Amino acid sequence: MAALGSCGRVQTQASARILRVWSWPNFFSTEAISSFEKKYACSVAIVNFETNEELFTQLDSNGGGVDVVTPSSYFIPVLAKSGLINEISDVASPHIFHVPGLKGADTMPSAFVPYTWSMSGILSLGSISPAAHLSWDVFNQPALAKKFSLLEDVREVFGAALKYLKASVNTVARPEIDRAHDVVTNWVKSCLFTANSQYTIGLEAGEIQMAHGFSADAWHASRTNPKFRFHVPVEGGVISVDGFAISSKSPNPGLAADFIRHMHIAESIAVNMDWSGLFSVERSALERASKLKEFVFSSNEEGLKKSEVLMDIGGEIDALNHIWQSLLEPR
Amino acid sequence: MIRRPLASFIVTLALAATQAFLLTGCERIYTSIFGPSKDVVNAKAAFLAQNPKLDVILAQLRNEHNVQEANISELKKIRRSFAQEGSKMMVEQKIADYTASIQGLKAQINRIEEEVERGVALQTFNQMDGGGLAASDMQTLIQQSMSVLNTAERQRAIASGVYRQGATNMKSPTSQVGVASVPASTQSVTPIVPSQKKPPNSTNSAVIPKAGIVDPAPDKSFRIWRVLNGKSVKARMLSVNSNNVILECEDGTAFAQPIHLLVPEDRLLLNAPVPSKNVPDPALTEQNKFVAQKTTDGYLNIRSGPGLQNQVVGRIRSGSRGIMQVGPTIHDAKDDIIWMPVRFGGVSGFVSSNFLKPE
Numbered sequence: 001m002a003a004l005g006s007c008g009r010v011q012t013q014a015s016a017r018i019l020r021v022w023s024w025p026n027f028f029s030t031e032a033i034s035s036f037e038k039k040y041a042c043s044v045a046i047v048n049f050e051t052n053e054e055l056f057t058q059l060d061s062n063g064g065g066v067d068v069v070t071p072s073s074y075f076i077p078v079l080a081k082s083g084l085i086n087e088i089s090d091v092a093s094p095h096i097f098h099v100p101g102l103k104g105a106d107t108m109p110s111a112f113v114p115y116t117w118s119m120s121g122i123l124s125l126g127s128i129s130p131a132a133h134l135s136w137d138v139f140n141q142p143a144l145a146k147k148f149s150l151l152e153d154v155r156e157v158f159g160a161a162l163k164y165l166k167a168s169v170n171t172v173a174r175p176e177i178d179r180a181h182d183v184v185t186n187w188v189k190s191c192l193f194t195a196n197s198q199y200t201i202g203l204e205a206g207e208i209q210m211a212h213g214f215s216a217d218a219w220h221a222s223r224t225n226p227k228f229r230f231h232v233p234v235e236g237g238v239i240s241v242d243g244f245a246i247s248s249k250s251p252n253p254g255l256a257a258d259f260i261r262h263m264h265i266a267e268s269i270a271v272n273m274d275w276s277g278l279f280s281v282e283r284s285a286l287e288r289a290s291k292l293k294e295f296v297f298s299s300n301e302e303g304l305k306k307s308e309v310l311m312d313i314g315g316e317i318d319a320l321n322h323i324w325q326s327l328l329e330p331r
Numbered sequence: 332m333i334r335r336p337l338a339s340f341i342v343t344l345a346l347a348a349t350q351a352f353l354l355t356g357c358e359r360i361y362t363s364i365f366g367p368s369k370d371v372v373n374a375k376a377a378f379l380a381q382n383p384k385l386d387v388i389l390a391q392l393r394n395e396h397n398v399q400e401a402n403i404s405e406l407k408k409i410r411r412s413f414a415q416e417g418s419k420m421m422v423e424q425k426i427a428d429y430t431a432s433i434q435g436l437k438a439q440i441n442r443i444e445e446e447v448e449r450g451v452a453l454q455t456f457n458q459m460d461g462g463g464l465a466a467s468d469m470q471t472l473i474q475q476s477m478s479v480l481n482t483a484e485r486q487r488a489i490a491s492g493v494y495r496q497g498a499t500n501m502k503s504p505t506s507q508v509g510v511a512s513v514p515a516s517t518q519s520v521t522p523i524v525p526s527q528k529k530p531p532n533s534t535n536s537a538v539i540p541k542a543g544i545v546d547p548a549p550d551k552s553f554r555i556w557r558v559l560n561g562k563s564v565k566a567r568m569l570s571v572n573s574n575n576v577i578l579e580c581e582d583g584t585a586f587a588q589p590i591h592l593l594v595p596e597d598r599l600l601l602n603a604p605v606p607s608k609n610v611p612d613p614a615l616t617e618q619n620k621f622v623a624q625k626t627t628d629g630y631l632n633i634r635s636g637p638g639l640q641n642q643v644v645g646r647i648r649s650g651s652r653g654i655m656q657v658g659p660t661i662h663d664a665k666d667d668i669i670w671m672p673v674r675f676g677g678v679s680g681f682v683s684s685n686f687l688k689p690e
Contacts, residue, residue, distance in 0.1 A: 017383070018383045018386060018387060020390075025398050043383050043384060043386075043387040044387070045386065045387040045390040045391065046390070046391065046394060047390060047394045047677070048394055048397070048398055049676060049677075050401060050653060051651065051652065051653065053647065053648045053650070053651035053652075053676070054651070054653070054675060054676035054677070055676065056646075056648055056676070057633070057645050057646060057647050057648075057651070057675050057676030057677075057678050058645075058676040058677045058678060060645055060646050061633070061644050061645030061646075061676075061677075061678040078648070152652070154650070192412045193408070193409050193411075193412040195405055195408065195409055196405070197401075197402065197405050198402055198405040198406050198409060198425075199409070201406070201409065201421065201422060201425060202409060202412075202413075204421070205413065205415070205417070205418035205421045205422070206415070206418065207412070207413050207414065207415065207418050315629075317650070318625060318629060318649055318650065321625075321649060321650025322625060322650070324650070325622055325624075325650065325688070328690070329688070
């Protein structure tokens, strides 16, 4: 009898639902996750990935029981082509933000529900005068040699170089890529280091004066050191849109869809945006995010209009990767 | 409920005690040196599936642990570029903070894993022919049994066959080559088997030479075997199969050590592949990170073992960075490929080092 009781308990526990989510670090606030767990009587297990490629490998190996993933929009075609994610038919797409002049935000791939966007630009500790005229050209200045850092991401760095050259960040035109190659070569030679995180310590230590980095990192760093500033260069910044996709091997596709829907309700968006420093793609949410907007665009109110969203560039990414590796190797 | 004779109950008690001891004590010693066996991992996974809260907490702690490790790795890289001593100290301080945080996380992870081990032990006991007791009573019973049995008694219980009798009562498939007489689930929790029960000369336990291993000619003398994490154990080789070398310690306990985790010096005893001199041995250095080079189809395969015949368990896109080397390289003489054990995107396996470049 007791044994039967024991079995019964095990069965109840086994039926408890776990939603497994693979996301970028600092992507979801604890509050947003807790409210979902409470509402849907389930547990959410979050595991972080550092790059889209890591996510691909994890999904490709066996799916790892993953339900929801949060890739960048430009990586969706890669995942879809390999059959790693499913079409999402029962989740309404958000009313995505629209900024006159901003390219790319209105052409999101299917099998993807956009959620956040962040911008890469230039970080400093303290104001730069005149900040409104800060250009990507600053990385070419001899005075800044070995006094700045670059992101260690091929699309972000080439994107910045292409913006500097007034070309599209998604160009596949060989002459433009060749010119960007020259620009990036000089930048890599001139920078003190490349890093995708922790680069704010270079500014705090006084080893660098500027850092190529993300607005969300600047937002986080400003909580402990209010002197951190983010600048959108005059040519515009590079935008990554991240969002939701459901693994084709998801054990809980229904719950996965509920999760995506829940994260798009106004309360979740507000909590998450303030905590993560990542802008919501929701048009109305962007309008309400006055503090974050002021932090990111205070130096250049027109910066968003001149910015561009990274999109899939197909096989051209291999050529960029090849160039990028050859540049980083001597370091 | 059918009343059992007292003798039967005593046997059951002994079984429980032995099982609990093997599950909690010996396994911990074994895994601290060699890492958990596949069956142990499966048993724990099954338990966690039934206890989702524990599973979620563990996932969160492990994730936080990995994030902090990544931060440390990034800081170490940045530190090399810094010129001023003050800046380096600032980085050191941050690294120290993250390290302290990792220690705290590890302690929490260990505490929960101990709970999981206890849970697995309890569950295994449930499956044995000793039912009729409440789960809490079983836990108490196991603890009391362990406290009254000293080491010699445990050994006697094993040697007398009680352990094997219990094992055969368990509903589980037989284990893999080399320790074939022990059921898989028992093997999973009892990596240590008595010396009297060496792998028998059955067809299941026949030595299957692995590619690159030529007539292992087991050295029956006791010697020091080294393992990756720097620990060593005095043991003699009983046999070698396709995956493991079976070693026996002086106290009669025996265990299987995966061949690919043997240090070069030990591998020489088996005439097994040794790492190339051209590739750094991670046992001696910090973790190395690599970049995936371009391949014909744009993907680099991750295989379950060091050989083209092994299953593809994942793919890495060309150009991917942060591929972490997690063990010494192995030269596959047959195909002349140096295989590197790696972890990337949470997937572990072997990739051809021909397509990797250091970051």
